[in-house]
Amino acid sequence: xxxxxxxxxxxxxxxxxxxxxxxxxxxxxxxxxxxxxxxxxxxxxxxxxxxxxxxxxxxxxxxxxxxxxxxxxxxxxxxxxxxxxxxxxxxxxxxxxxxxxxxxxxxxxxxxxxxxxxxxxxxxxxxxxxxxxxxxxxxxxxxxxxxxxxxxxxxxxxxxxxxxxxxxxxxxxxxxxxxxxxxxxxxxxxxxxxxxxxxxxxxxxxxxxxxxxxxxxxxxxxxxxxxxxxxxxxxxxxxxxxxxxxxxxxxxxxxxxxxxxxxxxxxxxxxxxxxxxxxxxxxxxxxxxxxxxx
Amino acid sequence: xxxxxxxxxxxxxxxxxxxxxxxxxxxxxxxxxxxxxxxxxxxxxxxxxxxxxxxxxxxxxxxxxxxxxxxxxxxxxxxxxxxxxxxxxxxxxxxxxxxxxxxxxxxxxxxxxxxxxxxxxxxxxxxxxxxxxxxxxxxxxxxxxxxxxxxxxxxxxxxxxxxxxxxxxxxxxxxxxxxxxxxxxxxxxxxxxxxxxxxxxxxxxxxxxxxxxxxxxxxxxxxxxxxxxxxxxxxxxxxxxxxxxxxxxxxxxxxxxxxxxxxxxxxxxxxxxxxxxxxxxxxxxxxxxxxxxx
Numbered sequence: 001x002x003x004x005x006x007x008x009x010x011x012x013x014x015x016x017x018x019x020x021x022x023x024x025x026x027x028x029x030x031x032x033x034x035x036x037x038x039x040x041x042x043x044x045x046x047x048x049x050x051x052x053x054x055x056x057x058x059x060x061x062x063x064x065x066x067x068x069x070x071x072x073x074x075x076x077x078x079x080x081x082x083x084x085x086x087x088x089x090x091x092x093x094x095x096x097x098x099x100x101x102x103x104x105x106x107x108x109x110x111x112x113x114x115x116x117x118x119x120x121x122x123x124x125x126x127x128x129x130x131x132x133x134x135x136x137x138x139x140x141x142x143x144x145x146x147x148x149x150x151x152x153x154x155x156x157x158x159x160x161x162x163x164x165x166x167x168x169x170x171x172x173x174x175x176x177x178x179x180x181x182x183x184x185x186x187x188x189x190x191x192x193x194x195x196x197x198x199x200x201x202x203x204x205x206x207x208x209x210x211x212x213x214x215x216x217x218x219x220x221x222x223x224x225x226x227x228x229x230x231x232x233x234x235x236x237x238x239x240x241x242x243x244x245x246x247x248x249x250x251x252x253x254x255x256x257x258x259x260x261x262x263x264x265x266x267x268x269x270x271x272x273x274x275x276x277x278x279x280x281x282x283x284x285x286x287x288x289x290x291x292x293x294x
Numbered sequence: 295x296x297x298x299x300x301x302x303x304x305x306x307x308x309x310x311x312x313x314x315x316x317x318x319x320x321x322x323x324x325x326x327x328x329x330x331x332x333x334x335x336x337x338x339x340x341x342x343x344x345x346x347x348x349x350x351x352x353x354x355x356x357x358x359x360x361x362x363x364x365x366x367x368x369x370x371x372x373x374x375x376x377x378x379x380x381x382x383x384x385x386x387x388x389x390x391x392x393x394x395x396x397x398x399x400x401x402x403x404x405x406x407x408x409x410x411x412x413x414x415x416x417x418x419x420x421x422x423x424x425x426x427x428x429x430x431x432x433x434x435x436x437x438x439x440x441x442x443x444x445x446x447x448x449x450x451x452x453x454x455x456x457x458x459x460x461x462x463x464x465x466x467x468x469x470x471x472x473x474x475x476x477x478x479x480x481x482x483x484x485x486x487x488x489x490x491x492x493x494x495x496x497x498x499x500x501x502x503x504x505x506x507x508x509x510x511x512x513x514x515x516x517x518x519x520x521x522x523x524x525x526x527x528x529x530x531x532x533x534x535x536x537x538x539x540x541x542x543x544x545x546x547x548x549x550x551x552x553x554x555x556x557x558x559x560x561x562x563x564x565x566x567x568x569x570x571x572x573x574x575x576x577x578x579x580x581x582x583x584x585x586x587x588x
Contacts, residue, residue: 022443024443024444024448025444026444026448026469028448028452028455028466028469029443029444029448029451029452031451031455032443032447032448032451032452033443035451036443083405083406083409086402086405088400088401088402088405089402089405106382107382108380108382108383108454109451109454111377111380111382111383111405112377112447112450112451112454114409115377115408115409115412115447115450116442116443116447116448116451117443118409118412118413119412119438119441119442119443119447120438120442120443122416122434122438123434123435123438123439123442125434126431126432126434126435126438127435129431133427133428133430133431134427136427136431137420137423137427137430137431137434138420140416140417140419140420140431140434141417141420141421144413144414144416144417144420145417147413148410148413148414148417149316149318149323149326149327149330149410149411149413149414150318150319150320150323153326153406153409153410153413154318154320154322154323154326154410156406156409157323157325157326157403157406157410158322158323158326160402160403160406161322161325172322175320175322
């Protein structure tokens with residue numbers, strides 16, 4: 001199977017399950033569920049859940065029992081986008097070619113839709129009674145740590161504080177990107193290692209892969225904000241430069257940024273050599289990130 | 295020991311532990327942690343965590359191993375207050391006599407402080423490795439369900455939608471109050487029943503107690519918004535009437551509301567008769583709610 005077909009197939013599994021999950025038990029809460037589903041079901045590449053499922057498969061496991069855990073990752077990703085787009089944060093009107101959540105449902109409901117998706121993600125994880133509860137508790141801990149104040153929320157606060165300050169330097173930029181994005185990719189892979197009983201060598205290989213795969217994603221994301229096609233991306237380009245944001249494509253030249261992405265991709269691919277053929281997707285995913293258009 | 299001394303002692307345990315919990319690992323995230331601690335450590339009655347600890351004790355258990363679970367409940371309560379106070383929600387400037395989070399830290403940081411506290415609560419729960427992981431996973435599930443879109447977040451969305459609509463009727467009012475407040479009290483008690491190995495009869499008794507204790511709390515809260523003392527409450531009174539909010543004190547007369555509170559308290563006390571003397575605190579707590587000033 002090739003990469004595009006594999007990703008499409010996984011995306012369909014995930015989309016199909018996500019569409020079943022959030023159904024209001026009471027008519028009075030219908031608008032909240034509509035707002036949550038509006039963002040959750042608006043497409044997206046589903047990279048985080050695919051990464052979890054693919055890593056399990058590269059460990060030789062059946063990924064089917066872990067589909068809901070993968071969906072929980074996507075719920076948290078969706079919440080983070082809704083809150084990031086709010087007027088008090090990035091103030092974006094458009095996401096994936098559609099009006100953002102607060103534009104459609106109002107600011108108050110958008111805040112609640114985010115809160116609801118975040119809380120629901122932990123309920124969804126915790127109710128997987130077919131998973132060994134010790135591994136489940138450990139997975140919840142790792143994921144909450146990555147998504148919480150020490151990770152993604154912390155990164156977002158640092159972003160908010162340093163907005164308009166392009167001078168946070170390479171160290172600041174790396175922390176920003178790692179905590180906003182990389183840490184969640186890493187967590188997706190760590191969860192797969194926990195749930196899929198990875199051995200020490202496999203765990204170590206996957207850890208390094210996660211770090212550099214996340215970095216490749218973030219650098220190419222920054223490059224796309226400069227050279228990307230608005231129609232393919234579904235959002236305006238050039239906003240980082242306009243907002244004086246420190247990104248790999250604003251504090252480095254495009255050529256330097258491409259070089260950094262290539263180096264990170266090489267390290268990611270090298271790291272998972274011990275996993276052999278079963279990790280073909282993880283390898284090809286990194287190569288794809290270098291040439292992606294969205 | 296009397297009720298006031300017991301509550302004071304429990305509150306001190308909880309306050310002391312809460313003050314240790316949220317320490318930034320990176321200087322770049324210091325402001326976020328400051329914003330989270332600003333609300334988390336600003337006092338409050340700590341009723342939810344006390345309820346968890348006291349219920350465990352009324353089941354004859356040592357509550358010490360569950361202090362962090364109790365603190366997680368308070369983190370979620372604190373997040374809900376920060377988000378409720380936001381301009382897009384209730385737009386309150388004052389809470390417990392102090393400026394609300396967004397007044398001090400700005401709207402964006404206040405949203406993140408809430409997100410951070412909510413996510414951290416689940417990390418804190420999940421990392422209690424001394425607790426049987428099956429009970430832990432079940433506790434996380436129950437609590438996330440109560441706090442999420444089917445519970446507290448749903449209630450908040452219904453509140454937002456029905457703001458200015460005093461005509462939601464008694465049924466609407468009951469749903470609003472149950473899902474915004476009662477469901478969390480119930481969850482605190484259910485968690486104690488799960489963690490404290492309650493038998494079927496005890497579980498049943500505690501369930502009913504939780505429902506009516508929560509109702510007593512909510513009705514008396516509504517009454518305090520009419521007759522309370524601003525200095526004692528640390529917030530303006532009369533806002534429910536001004537905002538045309540449906541509450542027990544706006545759709546009923548004060549006398550009727552007091553009568554409803556008394557009936558709910560009687561049912562709560564009656565429910566836990568099977569628990570005997572060990573449940574003295576749960577009994578006295580309900581009586582105290584009827585006469586509280588804050």
